Amino acid sequence: MSSIATADVGHHGGTDPHADHHHHELGFLQKWVFSTDHKVIGLQYGVTGLSFLFFGFLLMLVMRWQLANPGIAVPVVGGFLRSVFGETVMTDAGALTAAGYNVFGAMHGTIMVFFGIVPVAVAGFGNYVVPLQIGAPDMAFPKLNMASFWCFFTSCVLMMGSFFLKGSAAKSGWTAYPPLAGIADFENGNIWLNGQTMWLIAMVFNITGSLLGSINFITTIIQLRAPGLTWMRLPFFVWAQFVTAFLLVLAFPPLEAAGFMQLTDRVLGTSFFMPTGLVVGQSVAQTWSGGGSPILWQHLFWFLAHPEVYVLILPAIGIVSEIVANNTRKPLYGYKAMVYSVFTLGFLSFIVWAHHMYMTGMGAKVAAFFQVTTIMISVPSVILLTALLLSLWGGSIRFNTPMLFATSFLPMFGLGGLTGIPLAFNAVDLFLHDTYYVIGHFHYVVAPGTIFGLFAGVYFWYPKVTGRKMSEFLGKVHFWGSLLAINGLFFPMFIQGMGGVHRRWYDGGVTYEQLAGPVLHWNKVMTVSAGILALFQLVFIFNFFTSWKFGKKVGRNPWDATTLDWDTPTPPPHGNFDKPIEVFRGPYEYSVPGYHADFHPQTSRD
Amino acid sequence: MSNPITKYLPFFTDAEVPHTVSARPDTGLYSAKLGIWLFLASEVMLFGGLFSAYIFLRLGAEPGYWPAGLLNVPVGTMNTAILIVSSITVVMAWAALKMRQLGKYKLYMLVTIVCGLIFLTVKLSYEWPAKFNHFGVFIKKEEASKYEEFLGNKHLKDTGQSPRWEISGHLLDAPKGSHYAHQAEHNAEHFAHETGRHDAVTPAEDDYVIQLDAVNANPSDKENDRPHFWPVPTSTKLAVIKASDVESASVFAPRHSTYFATYFLITGLHGLHVLGGIIVFLYLWLPFRGGTQLYKTNPEHLANRVEIAGLFWHFVDLVWIFVFPIFYLL
Numbered sequence: 001m002s003s004i005a006t007a008d009v010g011h012h013g014g015t016d017p018h019a020d021h022h023h024h025e026l027g028f029l030q031k032w033v034f035s036t037d038h039k040v041i042g043l044q045y046g047v048t049g050l051s052f053l054f055f056g057f058l059l060m061l062v063m064r065w066q067l068a069n070p071g072i073a074v075p076v077v078g079g080f081l082r083s084v085f086g087e088t089v090m091t092d093a094g095a096l097t098a099a100g101y102n103v104f105g106a107m108h109g110t111i112m113v114f115f116g117i118v119p120v121a122v123a124g125f126g127n128y129v130v131p132l133q134i135g136a137p138d139m140a141f142p143k144l145n146m147a148s149f150w151c152f153f154t155s156c157v158l159m160m161g162s163f164f165l166k167g168s169a170a171k172s173g174w175t176a177y178p179p180l181a182g183i184a185d186f187e188n189g190n191i192w193l194n195g196q197t198m199w200l201i202a203m204v205f206n207i208t209g210s211l212l213g214s215i216n217f218i219t220t221i222i223q224l225r226a227p228g229l230t231w232m233r234l235p236f237f238v239w240a241q242f243v244t245a246f247l248l249v250l251a252f253p254p255l256e257a258a259g260f261m262q263l264t265d266r267v268l269g270t271s272f273f274m275p276t277g278l279v280v281g282q283s284v285a286q287t288w289s290g291g292g293s294p295i296l297w298q299h300l301f302w303f304l305a306h307p308e309v310y311v312l313i314l315p316a317i318g319i320v321s322e323i324v325a326n327n328t329r330k331p332l333y334g335y336k337a338m339v340y341s342v343f344t345l346g347f348l349s350f351i352v353w354a355h356h357m358y359m360t361g362m363g364a365k366v367a368a369f370f371q372v373t374t375i376m377i378s379v380p381s382v383i384l385l386t387a388l389l390l391s392l393w394g395g396s397i398r399f400n401t402p403m404l405f406a407t408s409f410l411p412m413f414g415l416g417g418l419t420g421i422p423l424a425f426n427a428v429d430l431f432l433h434d435t436y437y438v439i440g441h442f443h444y445v446v447a448p449g450t451i452f453g454l455f456a457g458v459y460f461w462y463p464k465v466t467g468r469k470m471s472e473f474l475g476k477v478h479f480w481g482s483l484l485a486i487n488g489l490f491f492p493m494f495i496q497g498m499g500g501v502h503r504r505w506y507d508g509g510v511t512y513e514q515l516a517g518p519v520l521h522w523n524k525v526m527t528v529s530a531g532i533l534a535l536f537q538l539v540f541i542f543n544f545f546t547s548w549k550f551g552k553k554v555g556r557n558p559w560d561a562t563t564l565d566w567d568t569p570t571p572p573p574h575g576n577f578d579k580p581i582e583v584f585r586g587p588y589e590y591s592v593p594g595y596h597a598d599f600h601p602q603t604s605r606d
Numbered sequence: 607m608s609n610p611i612t613k614y615l616p617f618f619t620d621a622e623v624p625h626t627v628s629a630r631p632d633t634g635l636y637s638a639k640l641g642i643w644l645f646l647a648s649e650v651m652l653f654g655g656l657f658s659a660y661i662f663l664r665l666g667a668e669p670g671y672w673p674a675g676l677l678n679v680p681v682g683t684m685n686t687a688i689l690i691v692s693s694i695t696v697v698m699a700w701a702a703l704k705m706r707q708l709g710k711y712k713l714y715m716l717v718t719i720v721c722g723l724i725f726l727t728v729k730l731s732y733e734w735p736a737k738f739n740h741f742g743v744f745i746k747k748e749e750a751s752k753y754e755e756f757l758g759n760k761h762l763k764d765t766g767q768s769p770r771w772e773i774s775g776h777l778l779d780a781p782k783g784s785h786y787a788h789q790a791e792h793n794a795e796h797f798a799h800e801t802g803r804h805d806a807v808t809p810a811e812d813d814y815v816i817q818l819d820a821v822n823a824n825p826s827d828k829e830n831d832r833p834h835f836w837p838v839p840t841s842t843k844l845a846v847i848k849a850s851d852v853e854s855a856s857v858f859a860p861r862h863s864t865y866f867a868t869y870f871l872i873t874g875l876h877g878l879h880v881l882g883g884i885i886v887f888l889y890l891w892l893p894f895r896g897g898t899q900l901y902k903t904n905p906e907h908l909a910n911r912v913e914i915a916g917l918f919w920h921f922v923d924l925v926w927i928f929v930f931p932i933f934y935l936l
Contacts, residue, residue, distance in 0.1 A: 140623060140641065142623065218640075219641045222640060223635070223637045223640060224623070254652070264860055269861035270860045272663070289856065293663060299658075
């Protein structure tokens with residue numbers, strides 16, 4: 001930390017000659033808490049997001065214990081969990097209750113998607129890296145950037161606080177489907193201070209923060225590119241963030257609208273999503289006028305939540321692209337095709353949402369339309385993956401830790417993507433819907449897919465942020481352990497899913513043993529794998545913190561990279577650059593014949 | 607630089623970012639202008655979500671469950687005109703700044719702010735409260751024949767129109783234990799005072815007594831088949847309805863029906879946007895550092911701010927141009 005603080009004093013730079021007005025030393029609070037600097041905000045988002053990823057993972061560990069050992073107290077920490085989460089969630093003996101399983105399930109999904117991956121992948125890496133890669137002194141609207149983080153932070157406090165309300169946090173799934181979500185959590189008699197209402201309020205803050213951030217990203221990328229940095233000279237990571245930001249700007253607001261509607265359903269007694277003749281507890285509910293439509297919520301929710309899948313995956317593809325080009329020492333294969341594909345992907349992602357809704361009875365014609373668009377979207381996805389795969393061809397690959405994570409991303413994301421194709425078909429989905437096959441499919445996309453991409457990014461840009469490399473040895477231990485354990489965790493889900501195991505059985509399928517008996521023993525394998533996976537994450541956490549002080553010191557460009565983020569001092573000061581930036585070439589000019597080095601930085605004139 | 611904001615609140619010290627005031631040559635935009643257009647794109651999607659909910663719920667509504675003609679069209683028309691005028695004056699305020707005429711800017715901005723305030727006042731002091739003192743009961747379909755004289759379903763069927771299930775007006779007596787007992791009592795006193803009649807409160811404890819709207823007073827009158835442009839006053843005819851014949855009963859609040867749910871949510875969110883616009887305009891109109899004081903140091907920057915706020919204001923106006931027909935006219 002101290003090295004960053006001193007680097008800030010007395011620099012003369014930025015692309016703007018007037019940048020050296022304010023050279024007073026900032027206090028800790030101003031510099032690290034209430035900061036408008038994109039790098040600090042990126043770190044705030046990144047560290048908060050990584051903590052949430054770990055927390056969401058721990059929730060899942062407790063659930064996995066319950067699935068493999070239904071009704072048996074959680075070992076070691078059972079009593080502790082009972083005292084933290086209360087009687088709704090844990091029994092006195094320290095086992096997970098059915099309601100507790102629902103709480104953890106809903107919060108695992110919510111936290112991983114909205115509080116973990118998006119903050120790390122989009123807001124964390126995007127904030128830190130995008131302005132550096134385009135040669136900008138900061139984001140276009142630094143104060144808006146700060147507002148974005150504090151909106152997000154408010155949503156974090158509300159969402160975590162909801163665990164401690166009477167009746168605990170939301171338990172209607174991360175999708176919050178009404179009418180269940182409309183009637184849930186009223187047991188404590190308070191229409192405001194209960195899990196589901198707090199979930200909605202927290203989500204409104206989360207969405208607002210996300211909107212402010214993505215508007216900032218798009219404006220920054222359009223307005224603040226350095227001289228000479230034309231569109232086709234942008235690093236692919238910037239393209240990925242650009243399309244991601246558009247998805248967030250256009251897809252999130254309908255969910256915000258839907259959130260308002262569910263909120264009024266809960267606190268004002270409206271019936272947006274409450275159908276006529278709703279029966280609650282064996283009698284027709286008189287509280288609602290009726291006339292609403294639960295399917296309306298599903299449309300509005302998935303109109304966000306499908307593009308959201310690409311919000312989760314595109315930044316990771318961007319990170320992997322940077323690392324692949326850098327460590328194969330050759331340009332990306334088909335850079336332009338990748339750019340056009342990512343745009344096509346972004347566009348198509350807006351018209352596939354109802355493939356999550358084949359089971360709602362919305363009609364065969366509608367289902368047929370979404371089936372076609374869903375198959376279409378696999379084309380640009382495959383182009384992206386194939387281009388990355390072909391980029392490896394003929395390279396002299398350096399298998400450092402970031403590259404190990406980046407290369408393993410390709411088959412893992414591939415597996416996740418390919419297992420999605422059967423789900424796109426209406427007829428197959430009727431059988432597989434809501435089974436563990438679906439869980440396996442999207443976890444392969446986001447866990448060994450996106451999260452491995454994020455790990456790659458952490459190992460790759462850590463030296464730029466701290467001035468020190470993370471330990472290669474510990475990195476490799478982390479990688480190999482995680483790769484094996486994560487496959488042990490997720491692959492059996494395909495087997496269980498095809499065997500008919502439903503995603504919402506809280507006893508791991510014991511009640512349905514006659515149906516699912518032959519595949520239930522996989523629960524033990526998955527739970528043990530999850531435990532092992534947790535142990536290897538401790539290696540990462542240890543590496544992350546010790547390297548900050550004891551890692552190997554590095555200079556401006558430890559990976560011999562070409563893009564502008566490696567053309568700043570390490571760590572970059574306030575205002576980022578210590579010289580005027582002008583760009584003369586594309587982003588990945590590695591191994592150019594006739595050039596004296598094997599990398600040709602974008603700013604080099606010769 | 608002795609900027610008091612950055613001196614005492616140093617976390618507002620930004621890196622010097624280009625194109626905050628001057629346009630970038632290849633895009634022709636200063637950053638905030640691009641930013642506000644992106645923000646408006648997200649706003650289109652936000653209101654788009656709400657409008658699609660309106661379409662979805664209206665198309666899915668059972669015949670007779672989507673009311674029409676409940677809103678005051680002349681007042682809505684007046685509010686529409688006021689918003690349009692304010693949209694014109696905000697452009698003139700911006701043009702005055704571009705011509706460096708501070709006095710004219712202040713005048714036009716004042717007119718804009720006043721228009722916004724009138725709009726909100728009409729909404730909050732007249733339109734919404736009038737709804738909250740209006741009561742409707744939906745009759746169970748199997749009991750509807752008992753109330754034919756208020757529903758007029760034979761006439762509606764003969765003329766090929768949707769059936770009517772609701773009886774509405776002012777509530778004069780509510781069943782025992784109802785949330786609306788207090789309102790009913792108040793209305794009954796008012797009714798007795800106006801008409802000299804004291805028959806509004808029945809001895810039975812499970813009755814609704816409603817002073818009928820014109821449409822329920824004469825449900826078979828052709829005059830009442832179409833909504834009226836000028837609002838028709840409540841009749842003095844009363845209807846007594848047994849609570850057990852009622853499917854749902856509510857004042858014209860969000861919980862009354864999906865119609866009022868969408869009406870209040872959309873106009874409420876729109877009202878919040880109007881309020882936000884007024885606050886920003888006040889900031890730009892008063893001698894704040896970022897308001898008219900900015901004129902002395904960087905008039906172009908102030909003009910840009912007015913342009914941005916104006917674009918937002920046009921959007922708010924445009925939303926109303928959709929709200930007005932779908933709720934008041936259709």
